[in-house]
Amino acid sequence: MPRKDTTTAARTSLPTAPYVRVKRFLKEGLAAGRWPTGTLMPSESELVAQFEVSRMTVTRAVRELQAEGLIDRVQGIGTFAAQLSRVSSTLTIRDLHEEILSRGHRHRAEIHLAKRERASAAVATRLGIQTGSTVFHTLMVHFENDVPLQCEDRYVNPACAPDYLSVDFTQVTPTNYLLQVAPLWEAQYSIEAGLPSEQEAQLLRLRHDEPCLVIVRSTERGGVPITIARLVHPGSRYMLSGQFKP
Amino acid sequence: MPRKDTTTAARTSLPTAPYVRVKRFLKEGLAAGRWPTGTLMPSESELVAQFEVSRMTVTRAVRELQAEGLIDRVQGIGTFAAQLSRVSSTLTIRDLHEEILSRGHRHRAEIHLAKRERASAAVATRLGIQTGSTVFHTLMVHFENDVPLQCEDRYVNPACAPDYLSVDFTQVTPTNYLLQVAPLWEAQYSIEAGLPSEQEAQLLRLRHDEPCLVIVRSTERGGVPITIARLVHPGSRYMLSGQFKP
DNA sequence: CAGTGGTCTAGACCACTCG
DNA sequence: GAGTGGTCTAGACCACTGT
Incomplete structure (x- = not known):
């Protein structure tokens, strides 16, 4: 039995x-x-x-x-x-597009930059490539119901996403595209409060002394850096939240 | 076989x-x-x-x-x-005391308030008690090597920790004590960037226009609220970091 | 009905640590 | 050697979904 x-x-x-x-x-x-x-x-x-x-x-x-x-x-x-x-909590970072839609709101992206550049030393180091070699650089602002919610400044390793610049980022977010090309397997991030740069303040329609939530995230796969992004949110318009549930 | x-x-x-x-x-x-x-x-x-x-x-x-x-x-x-x-990451929020010690630095707490109060409507609601009933209220500043790192403003449900006010918080952090009394089983938090209150700015020795990382955390156990805390960090001196590792 | 996941059992071998 | 966790097996019953 x-x-x-x-x-x-x-x-x-x-x-x-x-x-x-x-x-x-x-x-x-x-x-x-x-x-x-x-x-x-x-x-x-x-x-x-x-x-x-x-x-x-x-x-x-x-x-x-x-x-x-x-x-x-x-x-x-x-x-x-x-x-x-x-005790640790799970902080889920979703694609901003999805997040906005799930709130029942409209999402729109304004592209301010999408080109290839020579990598500065700082960028090259973090992307694991040679200084001066080609990188893709995008800068855009994401709107929720026409209110600017995030300024996304991103560098991409061309080896991981050669067609990155041919994507229409008003239709697909970089995060989403990169997830298709290479599901993100490892990432590191830091979250801090800071002031926006002059350009960021302008793009987000903020005074330069308004506090922002700044997330810096770098993504890699199997030790190969894919992308680094600086995501700046107006402190008055965005918050992260989560739960502990051990 | x-x-x-x-x-x-x-x-x-x-x-x-x-x-x-x-x-x-x-x-x-x-x-x-x-x-x-x-x-x-x-x-x-x-x-x-x-x-x-x-x-x-x-x-x-x-x-x-x-x-x-x-x-x-x-x-x-x-x-x-x-x-x-x-993909979600695990954001580990450790006791600040431990966190500072693990960096090999000194931790010190300055107690500015530790008393019983009548609960305001806002606090009572979040602690699940009657407005006007007794709550414990502490306000302290945590220092890392004599640099103010966090202002902790906390309300505690007396039913969960009756002896809370008799604790010497220069020796044991509230978090640590509450974890002994009632291991925190569930918690919610929000993280945002904001400006410190006048008092917070003074306690943290900040200008009032310096951005801060503000964490608001409420803890409960089996549906019974234990404590709510507002933790304010100078943006220039603190950052949260974590990893994704799916 | 056949196929799927959800769970359980009674045993087994192994690597490890301790006294 | 006795006790611990780490892993595996060959079978089993169940609840659920499809056709």
Whole structure:
């Protein structure tokens, strides 16, 4: 009889999956401070005995908690409660076009620059190419219902997207196009508050002393830099938001 | 013979785990555009046949990709390539004290307020309590090597941390203390650029027109609000950074 | 109905760490 | 050697979707 008899409770309401029960037990124990940070938690075999389930089931529950960063496991040693203070959230950065449409608003892009240039030392370094070699450079402003929302200043490695300049960016955002050409596999970003450059202030129709949210993002794939972008948002018109949900 | 014979390759170099191989196959296929967004991907049974592994192994690989948001699965239908453009990053917000120490710098907190107050309507709403009932209110500035780095204005629901005001916040940060009392299970935040209030500018030793990164974070547990905090950082001295790594 | 994913089991071998 | 996690298998039952 490979299938275990389902005599045990949980028939009245929801027949919660066993691995979910194990997971919940551990999660609630952590929330209740039953295993303070760094404490040794029950071993897999203990959980197997306690819940009368197979080890695979326990393993799944525990592995998922590990993936969520709630516990640390060390082979040969045991399972430990993780630093709950290092909780991390998922900050989803969507394509601005989609984001605006999903709010039910209109999106429009104004192209101010789209040409090939010689890479400055700073740009070349970050794109992993030779100073003075060709790069693609675009500068545009994105509008939400005709209000300027983002100034996008972007350099692209021609090796990764040779046809970049032939794209009509009033129809497809650079992000979207680059995702088609090379799904972005790794990226780094920084988020800070700062003042717009003179040009940015003008393009965004801002006074030069209005604070902006500045996101600098560089994207690469397998160690090959694809693009770097500086995204400037008027502080009064844009905010990032997200959730923690450990 | 329950154990499968390990005749097949991968003996010369690393004996990569089968589930890793399956996962890598799918991941690289997605990167190469083999399955555009929304496309039907191989079923579990196909992968079982192709890789000559058990279904559990395939399931694990596929389930992990799903957790990473790279694929969508629908019972009874199949597995589909997810929208790669909605890649999300993990933004880890650590305790500022730890963050500063990990940079090898000194942390110091200056307490400007720590008392009980009657909740204003705005605060009461966000803390889920009655207007006019008691709340704890703290205001402090955190220094990194004696440079003001963050102004923390915080309201706490007394029901969740009755002893909050008896804590010596020059020794323990509110975040740290609240994490001990009630590990934060859910939180929401917004990040924006803005100007400091007059008081904040003074506390941070800023001109009132210097842009700041403002994080507003509210924390709850099981639907019960614990605390709301407004964290103001001088734009010139602080930045958030993170990575995408799908 | 056949095909899909969702879950579970009872065992197994391995690598690792500790006393 | 005993205990831990890391991984795998061959089968199974289920719920769900299509035709």
